[in-house]
Every structure is written in structure tokens, then in C-alpha cells.
Amino acid sequence: MDKLTATTLELYNFICEKLPPTPSRFHYVFNLRDLSRVYEGLLLSTPDKFKSAEQFLRLWHNEVLRVFHDRLINQDDKQLVINRLSELVEQRFPSCAAHALRMPILFGDYNLEGEVRLYEDVGDFSSIKLVFEEILALYNTKKKAMNLVFFEDALEHLTRIHRTIRLQQGNSLLVGVGGSGKQSLSRLAAYTAGCVPFEITLTRGYDEIAFRDDLKKLYGMLGADNKKVMFLFTDAHVADEGFLELVNNMLTSGMVPALYDEGEKDTLINSVRPEVEKRGMLGTKESCWSYYVQKCRNNLHVVLAMSPVGETLRTRCRNFPGMVRCWPCRHTTSSAP
Structure with a gap:
């Protein structure tokens, strides 16, 4: 996982450097939240579905594409990221590269x-x-x-x-x-x-x-x-x-600010207080509202x-x-x- 984390960080830094926001790409805003989203996707995996290193690396490939690649708006930018991603995988995980990089790449839980x-x-x-x-x-x-x-x-x-x-x-x-x-x-x-x-x-x-x-x-x-x-x-x-x-x-x-008046807000607070206290938290007005x-x-x-x-x-x-x-x-x- 250390090698995979380092690879993720290197790809992230590459994207931030090569694809900064511009007037036509105003939404190219990348931050640490994006890294957490990659790992949130990895945490959807289960041992029975991802038994080998190459299967897990393929999952990682999907997650970084979904978080970074899906935001891009032209073919040049997309190819830039795909090329760098492929280089990193082939350099650091050569035995798994062919399977991990195979396209199309489609993941989900559609039962x-x-x-x-x-x-x-x-x-x-x-x-x-x-x-x-x-x-x-x-x-x-x-x-x-x-x-x-x-x-x-x-x-x-x-x-x-x-x-x-x-x-x-x-x-x-x-x-x-x-x-x-x-x-x-x-x-x-x-x-x-x-x-x-x-x-x-x-x-x-x-x-x-x-x-x-x-x-x-x-x-x-x-x-x-x-x-x-x-x-x-x-x-x-x-x-x-x-x-x-x-x-x-x-x-x-x-x-939404001021969505509820004080009476409505108190009703909502009281409705979740048992849930809050059941989780071992203080049932104060502030903590109940934050919980809601x-x-x-x-x-x-x-x-x-x-x-x-x-x-x-x-x-x-x-x-x-x-x-x-x-x-x-x-x-x-x-x-x-």
C-alpha cells in the first residue's frame, strides 16, 4: 500500500502542476479531498472480489480515473493523465500492468x-x-x-x-x-x-x-x-x-440557513436526541443539531x-x-x- 500511496500522490501532484485552472478550465480545482475520494472508492472493495494484487491495482486505476479523469473536458488533457498513469503503473507494478490498464474499465455494485x-x-x-x-x-x-x-x-x-x-x-x-x-x-x-x-x-x-x-x-x-x-x-x-x-x-x-424557525428546529432536535445519547454523546441542543x-x-x-x-x-x-x-x-x- 505504501507504493500505491506514493504513486497516487505523484499522479495527484502531476495533475495539479500540468492542469491548473484557466478561464476555459475553471473547474480544474484539485485538492486533498480528491485523494480521500480515491481511497473511499478503494474501501468499497471486499476480499472475495479482489483476491490478487493485479485485481486491486485495476480497482485503483478505476478510482483515480473517476476522481481525476472524469473532470477533464478535452481529449488532450485526458490523454495526458492516461499516459502518465500508464507510465507510473508500468514502472512500479510491471507484473500487474497489463491487467490493471486493460480497457474498458467498468466497476460497480448493480445487484x-x-x-x-x-x-x-x-x-x-x-x-x-x-x-x-x-x-x-x-x-x-x-x-x-x-x-x-x-x-x-x-x-x-x-x-x-x-x-x-x-x-x-x-x-x-x-x-x-x-x-x-x-x-x-x-x-x-x-x-x-x-x-x-x-x-x-x-x-x-x-x-x-x-x-x-x-x-x-x-x-x-x-x-x-x-x-x-x-x-x-x-x-x-x-x-x-x-x-x-x-x-x-x-x-x-x-x-440551508434559516430553513427552520426555532420551534421547528427544537422539534427536530428533540427527535434525534435519543439517537445522539445512544451513541454516547451529550444530548445538548448544539450536539443534537449538529448530528441532525x-x-x-x-x-x-x-x-x-x-x-x-x-x-x-x-x-x-x-x-x-x-x-x-x-x-x-x-x-x-x-x-x-
Whole structure:
């Protein structure tokens, strides 16, 4: 593990040096949180699925691609990272390199309801396509039916979104033109991950007060109901730029400021006090509230689906830095009817 850790750090330093943020790559913001995300992915492994060094190294390859490579927006940048990653693996793990670097690289835990979920290498596109066709068929019997075409690009994006949602506090920024399948893939990924989807519905006169009311419902699902929820928020939902300020707060602090009045807050505090005390913590007002916020944050997965057209996205990311800094960005350019 020491050699693997040193390799991870060397790749991280290389990316930070060679791919700094620029006006056209404003989201190329890498920090130590990204390193922790790599190891969080590695911790999804189990001994029965990763029995050899080459299998574990292949898992590491997947995790560093998901954390760093998925954020990149052009082929030159992507190839730069892939070349350096390949060099490091071939230099330091020559006996495992061929297996670890083989493409495609598709990991996940896609078992259906009631089955044990085990993170594993799912093989090639034909294998994962069969899995998602079965999941989609089940989805269509329970939800509003979707007609998805699982070509390779869509399958790659689907596995990436699913991985992020399966991680605690995992959030995604999906960037692609309208009609590219961002929302459909997100809904299916959430269903596969066992997450409840949550979206707002704009009506005439929908304002920040209405948005806050909807967010109360969301936080009720996260805290009181203890449900894992995917909050899907798109360009079309930004009826007021102030909405993004609230979403930014959700990402950076875990809670929307002044979402509850004192009476509502006291009710929530009292509802979690038995849980807090059961864990051996003091049942003070402050500790109970912190526990409630953390509980909500751990259950929440925010998926932003935005268009890259024009300067709007860049301006929003500059004004609301949590949109970039609180997650690995996912750039989706695929199409899914």
C-alpha cells in the first residue's frame, strides 16, 4: 500500500502542476479531498472480489480515473493523465500492468433488490449492458417508463453517476447540452443505487419561499425518514439565481440557513436526541443539531445538470464555488432518448 500511496500522490501532484485552472478550465480545482475520494472508492472493495494484487491495482486505476479523469473536458488533457498513469503503473507494478490498464474499465455494485451489493469489476460493455437492461425493465414497471439506448458512452456515464451516488456525500455536476440524457441517466443511477429521487416542480409564481418549502420536504426525507435521496437540480429549475445560493449552502455546510424557525428546529432536535445519547454523546441542543445536519448531509446526493452553452455556467461556478469544489465534476456529452 505504501507504493500505491506514493504513486497516487505523484499522479495527484502531476495533475495539479500540468492542469491548473484557466478561464476555459475553471473547474480544474484539485485538492486533498480528491485523494480521500480515491481511497473511499478503494474501501468499497471486499476480499472475495479482489483476491490478487493485479485485481486491486485495476480497482485503483478505476478510482483515480473517476476522481481525476472524469473532470477533464478535452481529449488532450485526458490523454495526458492516461499516459502518465500508464507510465507510473508500468514502472512500479510491471507484473500487474497489463491487467490493471486493460480497457474498458467498468466497476460497480448493480445487484437488484434484496441481494448483497458487492463492488466489482463488471467486465466489458456487453456485460454491463445486460445488467442495466434488466434494471431498466424493472424501473419501467415501477416508475414512469424511460426509453433508453445503452450505447457505450451512455453506459460509461451511467456507471460513473452510480458510483458517485453510492459514496457517502457523493455529488455530481453533469455538464452537457439539453437532451443529452443527463436527467434520465441520473434517475436510473439513483434507482440502481437505492436512492429516492427528489425534484422540484416549477409553477407560476414559484419563488424562494416555495423553494424553501420544498427543501423542508427534502430534509424531512433525509433526517426524519432517514432516506438516501438524490436531489436532481437542473438549469430549468433556476427560476431565481438565489436558488443556487441555497444549493451552494447545502453543499458546503450541509444545511440551508434559516430553513427552520426555532420551534421547528427544537422539534427536530428533540427527535434525534435519543439517537445522539445512544451513541454516547451529550444530548445538548448544539450536539443534537449538529448530528441532525450531519445525518441529512450523509443521506443527500446532489446532482446538478447544467448546460455548457454560453457564460452562464462559468459565472455560476464563480459565484457559487461549492458547485465545483464540493464534488468531482462529471461532464456528460452523450445522448439518451
